[in-house]
Amino acid sequence: MKIEYYLPETILSNDDLFLQFEGFESAKVELKLGIMERHIASDNETALDMAYIASLKVLEGYDKNKIGFILFCTQSPDYYLPTTACILQNMLSLPSNIGALDYNLGCSGFVYGLSLAKALISSKICEEVLLVTSETYSKHIHPSDRANRSIFGDGATATILSSTDINKIFNFELGTDGRGKDNLIVKNGAFRNKIQTELLHEKDENGIFVSNNHLYMNGPEIFNFTIENIPNVVKTTLEKNNLSLDTIDYIIFHQANKYMLEYLRKKIKIPESKFYNNILTTGNTVSSTIPIAIKECLNNYTINKGDKVLLAGFGVGYSWAATVIEI
Amino acid sequence: MKRQEFYLKLADALEITSTTLSSNTILSDIDEYDSMGVMGIIAFVDENFDVKLNAKQIASITDLDSLINLIGLGKIEE
Numbered sequence: 001m002k003i004e005y006y007l008p009e010t011i012l013s014n015d016d017l018f019l020q021f022e023g024f025e026s027a028k029v030e031l032k033l034g035i036m037e038r039h040i041a042s043d044n045e046t047a048l049d050m051a052y053i054a055s056l057k058v059l060e061g062y063d064k065n066k067i068g069f070i071l072f073c074t075q076s077p078d079y080y081l082p083t084t085a086c087i088l089q090n091m092l093s094l095p096s097n098i099g100a101l102d103y104n105l106g107c108s109g110f111v112y113g114l115s116l117a118k119a120l121i122s123s124k125i126c127e128e129v130l131l132v133t134s135e136t137y138s139k140h141i142h143p144s145d146r147a148n149r150s151i152f153g154d155g156a157t158a159t160i161l162s163s164t165d166i167n168k169i170f171n172f173e174l175g176t177d178g179r180g181k182d183n184l185i186v187k188n189g190a191f192r193n194k195i196q197t198e199l200l201h202e203k204d205e206n207g208i209f210v211s212n213n214h215l216y217m218n219g220p221e222i223f224n225f226t227i228e229n230i231p232n233v234v235k236t237t238l239e240k241n242n243l244s245l246d247t248i249d250y251i252i253f254h255q256a257n258k259y260m261l262e263y264l265r266k267k268i269k270i271p272e273s274k275f276y277n278n279i280l281t282t283g284n285t286v287s288s289t290i291p292i293a294i295k296e297c298l299n300n301y302t303i304n305k306g307d308k309v310l311l312a313g314f315g316v317g318y319s320w321a322a323t324v325i326e327i
Numbered sequence: 328m329k330r331q332e333f334y335l336k337l338a339d340a341l342e343i344t345s346t347t348l349s350s351n352t353i354l355s356d357i358d359e360y361d362s363m364g365v366m367g368i369i370a371f372v373d374e375n376f377d378v379k380l381n382a383k384q385i386a387s388i389t390d391l392d393s394l395i396n397l398i399g400l401g402k403i404e405e
Binding site: 025028032034147207208216219220221223224227228260261262266293 | 361362363365366367369370373374379380381382385386
């Protein structure tokens with residue numbers, strides 16, 4: 001599994017946010033959320049632009065003609081249509097006899113992509129897949145929404161998956177609960193609700209910032225969803241693969257925020273030494289947090305050849321996906 | 328859990344140093360209570376009482392007696 005990632009050049013630090021928001025507690029954000037800075041796409045930089053750079057990096061020195069499919073995960077596409085993956089095919093000068101599609105998922109997106117890539121390769125629809133995750137959530141967030149601006153960062157990843165790789169991707173546990181749709185949503189701008197020209201931005205009954213043209217996240221409900229579901233998702237994933245926590249070498253969850261991850265770790269009784277918790281310089285990059293974490297862990301030898309690594313992504317939808325991979 | 332232990336553990340969970348907690352303490356008056364404090368309350372109640380508080384319940388909390396009512400009076404010993 002060959003992974004590369006790209007983060008935009010512009011950095012938004014806690015100190016920058018302190019200058020914009022009265023009472024912003026930089027030290028507390030770093031301590032509790034585990035975030036010191038995040039990368040933000042410039043006004044004219046899109047998910048496609050970032051995906052292109054990440055893809056070029058992963059394809060460097062690689063025979064592009066082997067790629068038979070592009071899977072592109074994004075919730076901030078360049079256009080309603082055409083599909084971002086089609087444009088990326090042309091930008092990368094990939095052959096035209098390949099499949100390409102976008103899929104709209106957030107924090108579960110990378111693990112979902114692994115399941116789709118495994119299915120495509122196992123069924124011999126193609127031999128190799130370019131799996132891309134790319135988000136500019138910053139463009140969904142209202143400038144006055146300091147909570148979400150503290151949490152989310154932009155970024156893109158590109159992963160090449162071959163038949164050798166998919167033999168090392170074990171069974172999946174996928175899940176969906178659309179009852180959570182209102183808790184992480186951009187309500188306006190598609191076809192259900194038009195953009196409001198007289199912009200309403202206020203606080204909801206829970207004191208959470210609301211602008212229906214922008215990203216809304218009900219943090220307490222997302223936290224509840226996570227602590228209610230993810231321990232069981234881990235248990236079921238292990239059962240489906242006839243594995244136990246003891247036989248897993250390392251665990252990488254979607255990097256939502258440090259506090260939530262630490263609480264989950266303790267609740268599931270995962271040893272600290274086996275658990276990734278680091279978004280200090282990236283923030284929550286949505287579908288890219290897991291591949292960025294894998295890449296970092298490979299680079300610093302936290303995970304090594306032969307290790308079994310449990311991956312779990314969860315969030316907007318609600319949607320979740322987990323599996324075990326062997327490095 | 329005894330009431331005094333409840334206050335101590337809650338103060339610890341929210342990393343409160345500015346106030347001594349009691350039944351009359353108004354949660355929103357505590358300096359350290361913010362959006363990250365909300366996560367702290369959810370985690371504290373889940374961990375110690377296996378009770379899930381939703382966002383509306385959290386928003387309805389006034390003093391600590393109202394939090395205890397949400398958790399269930401029987402779970403706190405006098």
